[in-house]
Amino acid sequence: MQIFLDTANIDQIKEAARLGVISGVTTNPSLVSKEGKADYEAVVKEICSIIPGPISVEVLVEKAKAMIEQAQKIAAWAPNVVVKIPATADGLEATSALAKKKIRVNFTLCFSLNQALLGAQAGAAYVSPFVGRLDDAGHDGMEVVRDIVDVFEYYEFDTQVIAASIRHPQHCLAAALAGAHIATVPYKVLTQMIQHPLTDIGVARFLGDWQRLSGQ
Ligand code: G3P
Numbered sequence: 001m002q003i004f005l006d007t008a009n010i011d012q013i014k015e016a017a018r019l020g021v022i023s024g025v026t027t028n029p030s031l032v033s034k035e036g037k038a039d040y041e042a043v044v045k046e047i048c049s050i051i052p053g054p055i056s057v058e059v060l061v062e063k064a065k066a067m068i069e070q071a072q073k074i075a076a077w078a079p080n081v082v083v084k085i086p087a088t089a090d091g092l093e094a095t096s097a098l099a100k101k102k103i104r105v106n107f108t109l110c111f112s113l114n115q116a117l118l119g120a121q122a123g124a125a126y127v128s129p130f131v132g133r134l135d136d137a138g139h140d141g142m143e144v145v146r147d148i149v150d151v152f153e154y155y156e157f158d159t160q161v162i163a164a165s166i167r168h169p170q171h172c173l174a175a176a177l178a179g180a181h182i183a184t185v186p187y188k189v190l191t192q193m194i195q196h197p198l199t200d201i202g203v204a205r206f207l208g209d210w211q212r213l214s215g216q
Helices: 010-019 029-034 040-050 064-075 089-100 113-122 131-136 141-154 169-178 187-194 197-215
Strands: 002-006 022-026 055-058 081-086 105-110 126-129 160-163 182-185
Touching (some): 002 010, 002 187, 010 187, 022 182, 055 105, 081 089, 089 105, 105 113, 113 141, 131 169, 141 169, 169 182, 182 187
Parallel strands (some): 022 055, 081 105, 160 182
8 A cells, every 4th residue: 555645735745755655645725725825836846846656636616617627737737746626526527538638537525435436437547535534424434445445446447546534543554454555644644653652662672772781
């Protein structure tokens, strides 16, 4: 399972890039607005220059025709841009049209197997089930991820499954066990994934033992 970073924060992306484990980045309008930078294109281009992998960037319009027009402009900002299109009927129409033009789509705000199936049929490169938001609504978000992975595998779809709206490290390991191709994680969760108190205790003990010996 690949790890993408779910943020539009440049410092976090640079920090994560240094760790060498990030294969891509996903953003959304809320994440970009959190950074307080109104120049969407400039932010996206900077992210695309830091991480060479796929960078998901969401359209800011709702109707199919407008989505298709805007997606083509966004896709031209950098070769590694993937356009995020919401899992609506208009989004489906836009995804089909964009896939025919060889523009990669991340079919986002996906909350059911049916939405994911339609996204894959339309030619989306990725579908993004929102695990945390499904959990928030009293569903089992990871069960939806598992179902999508199983069905895509059974029918041999090329579309990759991104476990999104990841809130904690437990979500990451469950996504890996469910067979998700990718988990897109907030920076905080990435840092939590590497932490274990027994590792810290072990490092302190090894170094302490070594210092005692070298101090003799
Ligand atoms: O990848 C989707 C993500 O940005 C949504 O996360 O925590 O707002 O549900 P959240």
